[in-house]
Amino acid sequence: MSVGFALLGLLENGPRHGYDLKRSYDEAFGRDRALHFGQVYSTMARLLKNGLVEVESEPGDGPERKKYAITDAGITDVADWLSRPEKPEPYLQSTLYTKVVLALMTGRDATEVLDAQRAEHLRLMRVLTRRKNEGDLADELICDHALFHLEADLRWLELTAARLDRLAARVRP
Amino acid sequence: MPLLTADDVHLSFGETTALRGASLHVYAGEVLALMGPSGSGKSTLLHCLAGILTPGAGSIRYGDRDLARMSDAERSTLRRGEFGFVFQFGQLVPELTCLENVALPLRLAGAGRRDAQRSAATWLERLEVADLAGKRPGQVSGGQGQRVAVARALVTEPAVIFADEPTGALDSLNGELVMKLFIAAARDTGAAVVLVTHEPRVAAYSDREAVVRDGRVREQEPAR
Ligand SMILES: Nc1ncnc2c1ncn2[C@@H]1O[C@H](COP(=O)(O)OP(=O)(O)OP(=O)(O)O)[C@@H](O)[C@H]1O
Ligand SMILES: [Mg+2]
Numbered sequence: 001m002s003v004g005f006a007l008l009g010l011l012e013n014g015p016r017h018g019y020d021l022k023r024s025y026d027e028a029f030g031r032d033r034a035l036h037f038g039q040v041y042s043t044m045a046r047l048l049k050n051g052l053v054e055v056e057s058e059p060g061d062g063p064e065r066k067k068y069a070i071t072d073a074g075i076t077d078v079a080d081w082l083s084r085p086e087k088p089e090p091y092l093q094s095t096l097y098t099k100v101v102l103a104l105m106t107g108r109d110a111t112e113v114l115d116a117q118r119a120e121h122l123r124l125m126r127v128l129t130r131r132k133n134e135g136d137l138a139d140e141l142i143c144d145h146a147l148f149h150l151e152a153d154l155r156w157l158e159l160t161a162a163r164l165d166r167l168a169a170r171v172r173p
Numbered sequence: 174m175p176l177l178t179a180d181d182v183h184l185s186f187g188e189t190t191a192l193r194g195a196s197l198h199v200y201a202g203e204v205l206a207l208m209g210p211s212g213s214g215k216s217t218l219l220h221c222l223a224g225i226l227t228p229g230a231g232s233i234r235y236g237d238r239d240l241a242r243m244s245d246a247e248r249s250t251l252r253r254g255e256f257g258f259v260f261q262f263g264q265l266v267p268e269l270t271c272l273e274n275v276a277l278p279l280r281l282a283g284a285g286r287r288d289a290q291r292s293a294a295t296w297l298e299r300l301e302v303a304d305l306a307g308k309r310p311g312q313v314s315g316g317q318g319q320r321v322a323v324a325r326a327l328v329t330e331p332a333v334i335f336a337d338e339p340t341g342a343l344d345s346l347n348g349e350l351v352m353k354l355f356i357a358a359a360r361d362t363g364a365a366v367v368l369v370t371h372e373p374r375v376a377a378y379s380d381r382e383a384v385v386r387d388g389r390v391r392e393q394e395p396a397r
Contacts, residue, residue: 115384118208119393125377133353147374154373161386162210 002095003035004043005081008052008074009102015056015069018044028105028171029098044068052077078106082113085120088150096153100160104168114161121154174236176201176365177222177333179390182231184217191217192228193388199333200395204356204366206379214388215369216337222367223256223335224248253282257326257364259336259355264322265310272297272306275325282329296324300354316347323355330362337369345374352378 003025010016010024018040026034044066047053052074056067070078082103086092096117103110125147132143160167177199184192191214199205199222207215220226221233224240233240235255240248257278258264265274275293280286297303300320305313313321319339326334339355340348356378359366370376383392 111386115391118384119382122206122373122376122379122382125373126379129374129377147377151373158210158371 002098003039004047005078006098006102007040007043008047008070009078009106011053011068011070012075012078012106015067017065017067021068028101029094047074078102079108082108083116085116088117088121088124088153092153093156096157096160100164101167101171104164104171110164110168111161114157118154118157121150121157125150175199176236177367178232178234179218179222180232180234182218182221182228182233184221184226184228191388192221194231195221195385195388195390196231197222197383197390197392198395199365199367201332202360202363202365203381203395204359204368204379206376206382207367207369207385208371208376208382209385211371213385215385218385218390219335219337219367219369223258223333224252253278254329255332257329257331257334259319259322259326259334259339261338261341262315262318265318265325267310270307270309271302271313271321274310274321275328278325278329292328293324296328297321299358300324314347316343316351319343319347319351320354323351323358327358327362327364331364333365333367334359335367338371339368340370340372340375348372348375 006025006029007021010021010028016024018037021044022035022037022040025040044053048055048068051071053068053070056069082099086095096113099113100110103113128143128147128150132140132147135143175198179195179197182192182195183190195214195218197218207219209215217226221228224233224235224243227241235251240251243251265271266277269277272290272293275296276286276289279289279292284292294303294306297306300323302313302317302320302324305317305321310318310321323339326336336355340351343351352375356366366379368375368379376382381393381395383390
């Protein structure tokens with residue numbers, strides 16, 4: 001899911017060939033999960049169909065010769081994705097990391113991404129805290145488990161916020 | 174109308190600028206969490222809101238009264254009558270018993286000894302530390318001491334309680350118990366709480382949060 005947005009976002013700084021896109025993606029996000037070429041081309045085909053990218057090269061060229069450019073609709077799609085917090089559930093790190101890096105790369109406000117996510121997490125933590133304090137011991141234990149996981153996510157968000165300058169220096173083109 | 178308003182507040186300590194255009198609203202009866210990185214200005218903002226520090230520029234209003242335009246005497250009457258405080262630790266008078274500590278704000282406000290102690294005993298009971306009445310702060314645990322401190326902050330039934338990392342020195346189980354009792358009691362009396370914390374699980378006791386970063390505030394809108 002976030003692969004599509006990441007590839008789209010990478011096009012915001014200029015049109016690129018599929019091969020080039022894969023390389024940038026792997027460099028920024030693919031540390032332990034590099035993309036397959038097939039994944040890049042199938043994702044680009046979907047984005048093309050949805051009008052989020054367009055192809056700049058001559059017809060007849062093979063897929064590896066195609067140069068992709070983001071459309072206005074594509075830019076809007078990336079912006080919407082970045083401003084929409086993720087549904088709070090454990091192990092969101094890779095999606096959130098992608099969002100933060102993409103926001104920095106495209107010159108958007110990454111602290112806004114983090115703040116929106118914090119608000120979303122806290123909203124759920126409030127609900128769980130209330131349920132816990134009104135419930136029995138079983139409720140308490142079950143809610144606490146979820147609360148500790150959400151707290152871990154939030155701590156990671158705080159640390160990331162504190163390291164944004166360093167991250168920005170590394171990822172900005 | 175908000176109960177407390179910080180409007181474009183600036184404050185420096187010598188060379189260090191702690192607040193650079195901080196604005197915040199506190200509404201009656203709400204629990205507001207102030208979050209944000211270390212050194213971002215949370216405590217400084219709290220002290221400005223409580224009339225302990227005076228901003229270099231901008232204003233703090235309690236209702237429609239500007240704190241900077243009050244006399245020192247008016248400001249300390251306001252602090253004693255309308256505000257309560259809970260800090261991380263070290264706020265209880267070591268020479269007094271827990272009961273006397275809780276009774277102290279009432280005594281300072283002119284209440285008689287017996288009335289003050291009767292109220293204090295009720296508050297210790299609500300915070301589930303009635304058995305500590307005769308002990309001195311040095312003889313109780315950190316979590317127990319914080320519950321006594323909360324009782325002392327609430328005993329005058331203030332309109333606002335300022336709490337700066339009230340569970341900062343406690344483990345999570347004790348911190349949780351303090352928060353649970355503190356917030357339940359504050360909601361009972363209708364006091365607003367301004368709660369500085371960096372712990373998400375503590376912030377989860379709030380109704381909304383405001384994030385302080387580099388001396389400015391990003392405030393979440395109150396729910397309608
Ligand atoms: N009395 C003081 N004298 C000089 N500088 C101060 C004083 N109090 C605070 N500061 C400075 O003002 C800035 C804000 O401090 P403040 O205590 O408000 O931060 P904080 O957000 O409460 O941090 P923490 O989470 O670590 O408690 C910091 O740079 C701090 O060093
Ligand atoms: Mg502080």
